[in-house]
């Protein structure tokens with residue numbers, strides 16, 4: 111056996127296990143379906159969708175936002191979606207002049223309208239800037255879809271919809287977030303624009 115074989119197998123097997131557990135988790139499946147309906151209705155009513163997260167979850171946030179604002183499978187009108195960390199001038203100024211905790215909350219206050227939606231991605235459920243964004247979302251009000259790991263952390267009781275991935279391992283949680291996020295993007299596009307994927 112080559113030196114990395116065991117570790118590679120373990121990572122793949124754990125990623126598969128997490129996704130299989132989700133597949134057989136009726137409550138999570140129902141939540142995913144409810145989120146598809148929420149996204150369809152949100153875009154149909156002309157509202158906007160925001161995304162936030164840190165590190166790998168920031169990458170996931172902008173990746174998923176681009177599936178809506180760009181395209182997923184088909185040529186169709188762009189859907190209004192954006193990740194809140196993409197303007198580095200804004201991010202560095204607000205982190206510097208206020209605090210890093212405020213970066214997403216402040217931009218959400220500037221941009222969001224009642225009826226919009228926030229995707230809040232945090233594997234721990236405890237990132238302070240994500241929590242602050244959720245607090246502001248509740249005030250506007252903007253509905254919140256939380257994506258976390260097994261515990262849900264501080265986000266556990268703060269979200270309108272909570273997708274708690276059954277793992278405590280950050281990369282495995284992120285991989286499941288992307289699978290679920292892609293599936294929601296695919297179905298939202300399918301329902302809104304009608305095609306057989």
Ligand SMILES: O=C(CO)[C@@H](O)[C@H](O)[C@H](O)[C@H](O)COP(=O)(O)O
Pocket residue numbers: 164165166167168231232233234235236237240280281284
């Ligand atoms: O991508 C990874 C690890 O896979 C890291 O960049 C990770 O996202 C960062 O450590 C984040 O700061 C973790 O934040 P969170 O998921 O707990 O909100």
Ligand SMILES: [Zn+2]
Pocket residue numbers: 166280281284
């Ligand atoms: Zn990562």
